[in-house]
Amino acid sequence: MSRASRIYRGTPRNLAMLAGRLRKGGLVAVPTETVYGLAGDATSRSACVGIFRAKGRPRGDPLIVHIASLRDLGRVARANPAALRLAARFWPGPLTIVLPKTGLVPGEATAGLPSVAVRMPSHPLFRRLIRLAGVPLAAPSANPFGYVSPTTAEHVRRSLGSRVTHILDGGPSRIGLESTIIDLRDPGRPALLRPGAVTRGELARALGMPVAMSRRPAARGRAQVSPGRMRRHYSPRTPVTLHNFLSPRMAAKGRPSDAWLFIAKPAGNAPVRGGNVFWLDAKGDLRRAARRLFATLRSLDEGGFRRIHVERPAGAGLAEALADRLVRASSR
């Protein structure tokens, strides 16, 4: 029989109880500033296996290991000066760094890879929980494999259901997109594995060298080195069509059973029909758009539309991260 899931507020008593659960190898869904995660003791083989099972995630897709202090970086990874520079500049925050792993991190966490992805999150409740647990916490996004990442505790409850019994509520995720991932195994050749709120330009400035977008394809039957290569990641069930250009006219001429999602509110006296035209932020502010993206895709998915048409943001910086998630949501 499966037990129902429960959402806990971040009281000292609840945090102590959830930390105890983590120390015993149990799983807890946690709030982070990017998206909600499904956390377990990163040093425990069985906890890591439990994470893959709960998500229905293929074993070849490695987990991110979360730490609360810079001292813990050396416990899980072999850092280099470039990594320390990025850590000093962007941690705690939405940046994950891939480095050679230490023996403390089992292959179950890294899908057998000799490297580990490490992040120091900024969400105060998650940080407190890592400290109380006393171990680094492995946590992928807390969604069933392939579906849109959760940005509220309620999203976790609704999509993972009884597969996660303990959910810590830390409010809506402030950033709303998964962390930027940079590969620094070779510090002379930094590679961006996933764009996010820490932008490629910011990374290049901090490192003093350009950061290439990784083009390495996933090797079949082996652990995936570049997460972005997986098709149909982050997808709603409703088919998504991405448009480089979207106009209110297109929406007005289209089928009423299709949804039209703009980045900004379409201008003025345009023929906007009520009920199937949506936007992420009235003014098109990309930070606010990113914060709302996954929740909006979820609610459109539940809206019974035949298809979701989405406008692709152009440009560098956060637009690159938003476009990346939309490309994945639209690939079938």
Ligand code: TXA
């Ligand atoms: O913002 C985030 O990063 C969230 C929160 C919970 O921290 N986590 C997250 O985890 O998005 P997940 O598992 O959904 O995505 C992590 C990605 C995976 O696609 C995986 O392939 C990649 O990180 N990854 C993990 N370890 C890696 C490694 N050693 N080398 C290359 N990629 C790695």
Ligand code: MG
């Ligand atoms: Mg994920």
